[in-house]
Amino acid sequence: MAGILVVAEKNEGEITPASFELLGAARQLADQGGGSVSALIAGSAADASTLIAHGADAAFTSAAPEDSLAEVLLPAVEAAVSQSGADIVLISMSSLGRDLGPALAFRAKSGVAMDCTALAIEGGKLRATRSCYGGNARAEHTWAGGLQIATVKAKTYDALPADGGRSGAVSAIDAIGEARIKVVGVEKATAEGVKLEDAEVVVSGGRGLGDPSGFQSLETLAGTFKQAAVGASRAACDLGWYPPSQQVGLTGKVVSPNLYIAVAISGASQHMAGMGGAKNIVAINRDADCNMVKVSRFAIIEDYKKVLPALIEEIKKLG
Amino acid sequence: MNIIVCVKQIPDPETPAASFKVDEAAKKVIPAQGIAPVVNPYDPQATEAALRLKDADGGGKITVISLGPDTARDAIKHALAMGADEGVLISDPAFASIDNFQTAAALAAAIEKVGDADLILMGRAAADWDMGVVPAGVGQILGLPVVTVAKGIEKDGDGLTVTRVLDDGFQTVKAPLPAIVSVSNEFGEPRYPQLRQIMMAAKKTVQVWSAADLGIDTGASVMPLEALYQPKVESNVEIIEGDTPEEKARNLAQKLRAAKLV
Numbered sequence A: 001m002a003g004i005l006v007v008a009e010k011n012e013g014e015i016t017p018a019s020f021e022l023l024g025a026a027r028q029l030a031d032q033g034g035g036s037v038s039a040l041i042a043g044s045a046a047d048a049s050t051l052i053a054h055g056a057d058a059a060f061t062s063a064a065p066e067d068s069l070a071e072v073l074l075p076a077v078e079a080a081v082s083q084s085g086a087d088i089v090l091i092s093m094s095s096l097g098r099d100l101g102p103a104l105a106f107r108a109k110s111g112v113a114m115d116c117t118a119l120a121i122e123g124g125k126l127r128a129t130r131s132c133y134g135g136n137a138r139a140e141h142t143w144a145g146g147l148q149i150a151t152v153k154a155k156t157y158d159a160l161p162a163d164g165g166r167s168g169a170v171s172a173i174d175a176i177g178e179a180r181i182k183v184v185g186v187e188k189a190t191a192e193g194v195k196l197e198d199a200e201v202v203v204s205g206g207r208g209l210g211d212p213s214g215f216q217s218l219e220t221l222a223g224t225f226k227q228a229a230v231g232a233s234r235a236a237c238d239l240g241w242y243p244p245s246q247q248v249g250l251t252g253k254v255v256s257p258n259l260y261i262a263v264a265i266s267g268a269s270q271h272m273a274g275m276g277g278a279k280n281i282v283a284i285n286r287d288a289d290c291n292m293v294k295v296s297r298f299a300i301i302e303d304y305k306k307v308l309p310a311l312i313e314e315i316k317k318l319g
Numbered sequence B: 001m002n003i004i005v006c007v008k009q010i011p012d013p014e015t016p017a018a019s020f021k022v023d024e025a026a027k028k029v030i031p032a033q034g035i036a037p038v039v040n041p042y043d044p045q046a047t048e049a050a051l052r053l054k055d056a057d058g059g060g061k062i063t064v065i066s067l068g069p070d071t072a073r074d075a076i077k078h079a080l081a082m083g084a085d086e087g088v089l090i091s092d093p094a095f096a097s098i099d100n101f102q103t104a105a106a107l108a109a110a111i112e113k114v115g116d117a118d119l120i121l122m123g124r125a126a127a128d129w130d131m132g133v134v135p136a137g138v139g140q141i142l143g144l145p146v147v148t149v150a151k152g153i154e155k156d157g158d159g160l161t162v163t164r165v166l167d168d169g170f171q172t173v174k175a176p177l178p179a180i181v182s183v184s185n186e187f188g189e190p191r192y193p194q195l196r197q198i199m200m201a202a203k204k205t206v207q208v209w210s211a212a213d214l215g216i217d218t219g220a221s222v223m224p225l226e227a228l229y230q231p232k233v234e235s236n237v238e239i240i241e242g243d244t245p246e247e248k249a250r251n252l253a254q255k256l257r258a259a260k261l262v
């Protein structure tokens, strides 16, 4: 293994948590394979130092705006690959990474493993594990020889704590792509309170809620916990009952709370893909045979409408 | 506006977990008994987008392309029944087990052969391998801009205005044509073909092109599949008992307290 390039990202001025997770992953792989870790960020020299403190040996900065689309950032990534000599590139499975990974792969005439859940170095080469068939199967890939590119699922690896004693070279990259696609507007989802991805407790609702008002009870239940957020299945989001930014699953958010309360969600593999990492799952469902009940630690088999008010009261009492 | 829509036929992604089986030695999914393959769920949404754009534009042609076995003709027929004009099936024994990267190359060649496309619409990902790489790949091969995960697409002068779904909200972009756009489920329900349309679709032409017709050799996989298996799921659930819903709720709260979860 020659080296790893991590593509870090910023969102609203902050380096994303997923970027630090990538650095954690890269350090583990570098320990197995013996190469060095570089990082690229569309950001400042101070951002570069932060990346070094969290595990990079060297860092590159690009003056491309933080919210650049893949086509604008791609030349900087290619320059960082050639300047660092990296043979592995790790990218977050974010809105940007989703586009950047495949674009880089096709330009390099190589492949990209999307949304990886495990990475390892074997015989000096990357071996990537990813979920497929909606979460029903796992696939393991190697690369035939070209650049080994992987986008990594959020919460798969732990970030390393910052170590201010670490140092490394920081260099600026000028290469920048033409913006054929122009961003003309952004509408950020305004989730009040705790962000879904950061919540210690997630209360989610599904199609079985029957109507959007069910989510009000879920918000009340979430309100009884300190660090709680409300999520939803895709079925519920597609029905317009809850915003897509709160969707949990394969095509939604990845959460790994200490407690996940799934109300009237059947537990389809695509939903599990977003919350399978929850440490404790509680299911409230009418159907004892559904998958969500099977994978949970505790389950109540009942119409949620009959249990939820009582559960809210009981938890408040314990408060 | 001439639009090409790419549709893929896949095993039904809503196949119950209990019916989903993998042949680990062959590294292949075993087709579930009695569950017919379906059109990748995002692809009818891409077809719907094409139909609305064509209507709004008042002219042009919609060509549907699918690469797959002979049965993939059904995926094309579905799009034709929805209202698309012509179909192309890319079918060749040489393509029997190609991956997403090789597929992108074959689709790019077919798109060039169809020619004269203002817009190419695809799904955000195919729900078999869950990769979402073909739109970007075709874009790189053909040198076209690629806008992904669209929930709304409108013709805007010589270009398009597209609303994209981001991790934390929405983004509106303007793209020049020709371009590639991949469509997400947030686009909304596609129309469902009526019997009369299904019968009319039977008369629409579907050409069949081989690797030789496209003049391509997809070569070896750049990212070989080393293993395919099903994750083990264990069940250790404790069903909370109680004579009334209230009692169950109380018992659960107490369990959660004992486990230090509240």
Ligand SMILES: Cc1cc2nc3c(=O)[nH]c(=O)nc-3n(C[C@H](O)[C@H](O)[C@H](O)COP(=O)(O)OP(=O)(O)OC[C@H]3O[C@@H](n4cnc5c(N)ncnc54)[C@H](O)[C@@H]3O)c2cc1C
Pocket (backbone or CB within 6 Å): A134, A205, A206, A207, A208, A209, A232, A233, A234, A235, A236, A247, A248, A249, A250, A251, A252, A263, A264, A265, A266, A267, A268, A269, A270, A271, A274, A284, A285, A286, A287, A290, A302, A303, A304, A305, B013, B014, B041, B127
């Ligand atoms: C490509 C693809 C990607 C997908 N991505 C995602 C994703 O990211 N996230 C996601 O969630 N899904 C995703 N899905 C959809 C997924 O396959 C399921 O269809 C979806 O998760 C089902 O949502 P649900 O559990 O809310 O609804 P259902 O499966 O309909 O389940 C409803 C549940 O509610 C229970 N119920 C009904 N009434 C009551 C009541 N009164 N009290 C208690 N329980 C009740 C029922 O027993 C049932 O278990 C995807 C699908 C595809 C094909």
Ligand SMILES: Nc1ncnc2c1ncn2[C@@H]1O[C@H](COP(=O)(O)O)[C@@H](O)[C@H]1O
Pocket (backbone or CB within 6 Å): B006, B007, B008, B009, B040, B042, B043, B046, B065, B066, B067, B068, B100, B103, B107, B121, B122, B123, B124, B125, B126, B127, B129, B130, B131, B132, B133, B134, B135
């Ligand atoms: N074999 C195929 N035939 C036609 N279109 C395809 C094929 N494979 C992928 N696509 C298109 O590319 C999109 C994304 O697929 P993928 O990148 O394979 O996840 C799909 O939604 C289709 O629109």
